[in-house]
Amino acid sequence: MLKKDRPIKVVIRGLPSNTEPEDIKSEIEAEGFKVAKISQMKNYRSKAPMPLFYLQIENGAEAHKIYDFTELFGTRIEVKPFERGNKVNQCWRCQGWFHSSEVCHLPPRCVKCAGPHSAKDCTLDFNDQMKCANCSGAHAANWSRCPKHPNNAKKKNLNKNKNKNGPNKPKNVPLKKTTPQAPRPDISKARKVSPNLDYSKVVQNQIPREHVSPPLLLQPSLHRPLEKMPV
Numbered sequence: 001m002l003k004k005d006r007p008i009k010v011v012i013r014g015l016p017s018n019t020e021p022e023d024i025k026s027e028i029e030a031e032g033f034k035v036a037k038i039s040q041m042k043n044y045r046s047k048a049p050m051p052l053f054y055l056q057i058e059n060g061a062e063a064h065k066i067y068d069f070t071e072l073f074g075t076r077i078e079v080k081p082f083e084r085g086n087k088v089n090q091c092w093r094c095q096g097w098f099h100s101s102e103v104c105h106l107p108p109r110c111v112k113c114a115g116p117h118s119a120k121d122c123t124l125d126f127n128d129q130m131k132c133a134n135c136s137g138a139h140a141a142n143w144s145r146c147p148k149h150p151n152n153a154k155k156k157n158l159n160k161n162k163n164k165n166g167p168n169k170p171k172n173v174p175l176k177k178t179t180p181q182a183p184r185p186d187i188s189k190a191r192k193v194s195p196n197l198d199y200s201k202v203v204q205n206q207i208p209r210e211h212v213s214p215p216l217l218l219q220p221s222l223h224r225p226l227e228k229m230p231v
Contacts, residue, residue, distance in 0.1 A: 007036050007056040008063050014077035017051040024053055027072055034058040054082060088150050093118070095133040095141040097150055109133040111141045 012024065017040075025035045037056040040049050057063050069079045090097050094106040095114075111119045112126065114133035124130070126140075133141040134148040145152065 005059060007058055008066065009082035010055050010057065010066055011041070011080050011082050012053040012055065012069075012072070012077055013051070013080065014075055015051060015053065015072065016075075017049050019051075019053070019073070021053060024055075024072070028055070028057075028066075028069075031069075032062065033066060034060075090142060109141070114141065 015024070021038045021040055025038045028035050034057065035055055036058050037054075039054050041052040041054055042049055055066075057066050067079050067081075069077060071077060088097050089100060091099055091101050091104045091106075092111070093101040093104040093108050095109050095111055096104075096106065107116060108118050109115070110117055110122045110124075110133065112122050112130050113124045114131045114136070115122065129138060130140050131137075132139055132143070132146055132148075135146055137146065139146065143149075
């Protein structure tokens with residue numbers, strides 16, 4: 001199907017969630033547009049109806065004027081292009097991806113049991129054991145965590161390449177050179193602790209000889225002769 005022949009997909013915002021889609025279709029068609037499809041959008045997790053309505057308008061010379069709608073049923077509305085975002089489009093007919101059931105000509109496959117029929121003709125209940133039409137796993141074909149789902153397959157390939165290449169390591173990084181330092185003298189025994197020494201004698205410089213610590217001897221390698229300054 002050529003791009004010029006594809007319907008214009010829009011979303012109407014602003015109407016109450018209890019508005020009937022058929023009433024919206026009648027009002028839109030009364031303005032000269034041809035509505036190919038209309039449905040009320042639902043929450044992805046709770047399946048609760050939302051105040052959003054999805055429409056497909058048949059393409060034509062005046063089809064772009066659908067965006068000029070600002071009021072419907074006396075309520076101010078907003079018409080925006082339909083954007084799917086990061087969600088992958090899955091066919092309701094063959095359970096494949098990246099195309100819709102409207103243009104699919106492949107044999108039908110059930111979303112619950114992978115049989116050659118549609119989901120509405122399947123006698124299997126959602127509480128029974130299911131079979132995926134894509135990976136043959138024990139789940140429905142529209143399960144977002146299916147190993148064959150495009151998003152999951154992409155993540156698997158990224159992790160595989162990451163493990164194959166290994167962590168990124170810096171190359172040709174020069175090592176830091178450390179300069180050896182001279183050993184420091186041990187002064188742990190240089191000061192003698194005298195618990196019986198009177199503080200008044202220390203102040204008067206009357207310290208007995210037995211309480212005087214011997215002079216600290218430095219290592220010979222640290223003694224350097226004094227150099228004479230040039231005259």
